[in-house]
Amino acid sequence: MxxxxxxxxxxxxxxxxxxxxxxxxxxxxxxxxxxxxxxxxxxxxxxxxxxxxxxxxxxxxxxxxxxxxxxxxxxxxxxxxxxxxxxxNTIDPHDLQNLVNYLDNHQVPCGFTEEHDKYYNYRDWRVDEIHRITQNDGQPAKDCSQVCTRKIYQCQCFVDEAEEKELLKLMPNCISARWHPMFCDISPKGxxxxxxxxxxxxxxxxxxxxxxxxxxxxxxxxxxxxxxxxxxxxxxxxxxxxxxxxxxxxxxxxxxxxxxxxxxxx
Structure with missing residues (x-):
């Protein structure tokens, strides 16, 4: 240095x-x-x-x-x-729809962040563990089937690195970042x-x-x-x-x- x-x-x-x-x-x-x-x-x-x-x-x-x-x-x-x-900068609706389709077939918690709101498709021990660390992930779970019609700035997907790569193939207009091995943040490119x-x-x-x-x-x-x-x-x-x-x-x-x-x- x-x-x-x-x-x-x-x-x-x-x-x-x-x-x-x-x-x-x-x-x-x-x-x-x-x-x-x-x-x-x-x-x-x-x-x-x-x-x-x-x-x-x-x-x-x-x-x-x-x-x-x-x-x-x-x-x-x-x-x-x-x-x-x-x-x-918000996530492309087509990428969001592909994510929703993926979640329909995989038991993966995912957080969706809007300008003034955040919510999960469902919660389990993984979300609770991150909330224990950050004290910032206590938001509720609710129906996310219409999320592709919303302005979503970021998704918090509780997947490992191999699953993360699969998700990015389905979301070509997005990038990912992770600070914890349990999940990654998926955001729009740019x-x-x-x-x-x-x-x-x-x-x-x-x-x-x-x-x-x-x-x-x-x-x-x-x-x-x-x-x-x-x-x-x-x-x-x-x-x-x-x-x-x-x-x-x-x-x-x-x-x-x-x-x-x-x-x-x-």
């Missing part, structure tokens, strides 16, 4: 943060107090802070204490700030975390050379590869750490604060 510490405090103007395992602890399901204070200090210094998450808009209540400059949600499919929607970054850079007239990002999961790797300065959390997997310029401590051990101090941003 090249030494990117020198001059970083003058170079970085925008920092993008994943939520689960990065800002929010999997143990406490909260943002550590040290991280909240650090984010507030960044804003006071004029550095813009952004969320870049697989969660939808309805899953951001855990961040209520912090005012961000923008939100890249649903892995980039729905990007907005306090004033307007910067970018949105919207990704890195695309969301570019949308906000254009909106705020910033350069990619002025960006930094923090992440811990597989769905963060493209984002970490995209920004100028990439930080992996100590609780992240090895592939994430390989994609980073710097590996910090775990979220519960003040990892965000330690990295910001390492790069003289605090």
């Amino acid at each position: 090249e030494n990117k510490t020198v001059g970083v405090n003058k170079m970085i103007k925008a920092i993008f943060f994943d939520i689960d395992g990065t800002l929010v602890s999997f143990k406490t399901h909260q943002v550590p107090d040290s991280t909240i204070e650090a984010l507030k200090q960044l804003k006071k210094k004029g550095i813009k802070i952004f969320i870049a998450t697989g969660r939808g808009k309805d899953g951001l209540k855990v961040l209520d204490e912090i005012e961000f400059d923008g939100y890249i949600t649903l892995n980039g499919q729905y990007c907005y700030d306090k004033d307007l929607i910067i970018y949105q 919207g990704t975390k890195q695309n969301g970054i570019d949308k906000f850079l254009e909106y705020y007239h910033l350069q990619l050379s002025e960006t930094m990002a923090f992440g811990d999961g597989g769905n963060d790797i493209p984002m970490l590869n995209h920004v100028n300065l990439a930080v992996a959390m100590g609780n992240g997997n090895e592939e994430v750490k390989k994609a980073a310029d710097y590996v910090t401590d775990e979220v519960d051990l003040d990892g965000v604060v330690k990295a910001l101090k390492h790069f003289n941003l605090l």
